[in-house]
Amino acid sequence: MKLLITGGAGFIGTNTALYFAKNKQNQITIVDDFSRPGVEVNANYLNKQISNIQIIKCGVCDIKKYISVLKNADAVIHLAGQTAVTKSIQDPLHDFETNIHASFVLLDTIRNINPKTAFIYSSTNKVYGDLDRHKIRKNKTKKQYEDACHPKGLGEEEPVEFISPYGCSKGAFDMYALDFARIYSMNTVVFRQSCIYGPFQMGVEDQGWVAHFSKQILKKKPITIFGDGFQVRDLLYVEDLVEAYDLAIKNIKKVRGSAFNIGGGINNAYSVIQVINLLQKNMKQVIPVSYVDSRLGDQKYFVSANKKIGKELNWKVRTDFKQGLQHMIDWQKKNLHLF
Numbered sequence: 001m002k003l004l005i006t007g008g009a010g011f012i013g014t015n016t017a018l019y020f021a022k023n024k025q026n027q028i029t030i031v032d033d034f035s036r037p038g039v040e041v042n043a044n045y046l047n048k049q050i051s052n053i054q055i056i057k058c059g060v061c062d063i064k065k066y067i068s069v070l071k072n073a074d075a076v077i078h079l080a081g082q083t084a085v086t087k088s089i090q091d092p093l094h095d096f097e098t099n100i101h102a103s104f105v106l107l108d109t110i111r112n113i114n115p116k117t118a119f120i121y122s123s124t125n126k127v128y129g130d131l132d133r134h135k136i137r138k139n140k141t142k143k144q145y146e147d148a149c150h151p152k153g154l155g156e157e158e159p160v161e162f163i164s165p166y167g168c169s170k171g172a173f174d175m176y177a178l179d180f181a182r183i184y185s186m187n188t189v190v191f192r193q194s195c196i197y198g199p200f201q202m203g204v205e206d207q208g209w210v211a212h213f214s215k216q217i218l219k220k221k222p223i224t225i226f227g228d229g230f231q232v233r234d235l236l237y238v239e240d241l242v243e244a245y246d247l248a249i250k251n252i253k254k255v256r257g258s259a260f261n262i263g264g265g266i267n268n269a270y271s272v273i274q275v276i277n278l279l280q281k282n283m284k285q286v287i288p289v290s291y292v293d294s295r296l297g298d299q300k301y302f303v304s305a306n307k308k309i310g311k312e313l314n315w316k317v318r319t320d321f322k323q324g325l326q327h328m329i330d331w332q333k334k335n336l337h338l339f
């Protein structure tokens with residue numbers, strides 16, 4: 001298969017390239033503008049690990065630089081984007097240009113030159129807004145929020161509601177990708193991803209919180225929690241996510257035009273405080289933790305039901321959070337000089 005990965009030097013992109021490179025028949029091309037600090041290191045690593053990978057340093061909009069790859073691609077996994085809510089609030093135009101305009105230019109070019117290619121889009125659970133309409137209760141003993149009405153997590157029937165420029169830009173392109181399957185019969189699939197973690201993540205305070213906390217504790221530096229730390233996310237190990245991309249490409253005729261919620265599910269749902277406690281215990285290190293106001297639009301509780309993806313793609317979570325966390329910590333320990 002000829003595979004193009006946009007944002008391929010980023011966290012999910014690097015893991016995606018390594019996964020698909022296991023099959024020597026696959027020809028992988030990466031397009032990335034290296035705007036995320038530190039990702040050149042991932043690109044160098046991929047260059048060393050994968051003999052026939054092609055890495056094109058350019059923006060998604062700079063289609064001319066990779067048009068020949070696009071024309072012949074069997075699948076495009078679109079990961080490039082502005083990834084932080086905070087940055088989207090500081091600079092909504094940049095967020096718009098990257099997440100909507102560049103993504104649209106890519107999709108519309110594909111419509112014109114290679115409409116049958118499989119197109120996988122990495123959307124987000126943030127398309128469901130802050131979910132304040134749900135009855136969430138606080139469990140002070142367990143230090144976590146709970147959603148008694150959705151004990152098995154949320155499905156795709158949840159109404160979308162875009163909050164923050166990031167929510168709007170990811171949500172808008174999520175809708176375009178689904179609509180291009182309806183209107184132009186394109187082979188698009190949307191993954192509304194929960195919190196993904198694992199090796200190669202350059203986590204910072206703005207985005208990639210599990211990797212960020214872990215790195216802070218390893219470096220014996222303090223942590224700031226936005227809100228009360230009881231917020232719950234279902235944490236998904238990156239390789240499990242990439243396996244879902246693979247299954248979607250293999251079953252594209254069946255799942256084209258679908259949106260899937262995907263996350264670690266109820267068995268891998270942890271609050272921010274619980275994750276910090278696990279990390280401190282793992283590294284036998286206690287670091288100072290301070291609290292500031294919660295972030296705009298921050299969901300108190302999000303857990304993906306994973307029901308539709310389980311049924312349609314026979315996908316399931318393979319990696320338990322504690323096991324995946326250990327892989328991530330091991331990678332960070334080996335690469336501490338990067339942070």
Ligand SMILES: NC(=O)c1ccc[n+]([C@@H]2O[C@H](COP(=O)([O-])OP(=O)(O)OC[C@H]3O[C@@H](n4cnc5c(N)ncnc54)[C@H](O)[C@@H]3O)[C@@H](O)[C@H]2O)c1
Pocket residue numbers: 006007008009010011012013031032033034035036039058059060061078079080081082083098102122123124125170193194195196197202208
């Ligand atoms: N990591 C998560 O938990 C998570 C959750 C939900 C959705 N997502 C989505 O998944 C995708 C990948 O996320 P990630 O965690 O790997 O982020 P990342 O920042 O590690 O990777 C994104 C990559 O895109 C590149 N990039 C940014 N703008 C570009 C542009 N205009 N042209 C070319 N390259 C560009 C960056 O340099 C970076 O390498 C993003 O679209 C993100 O919104 C991630």
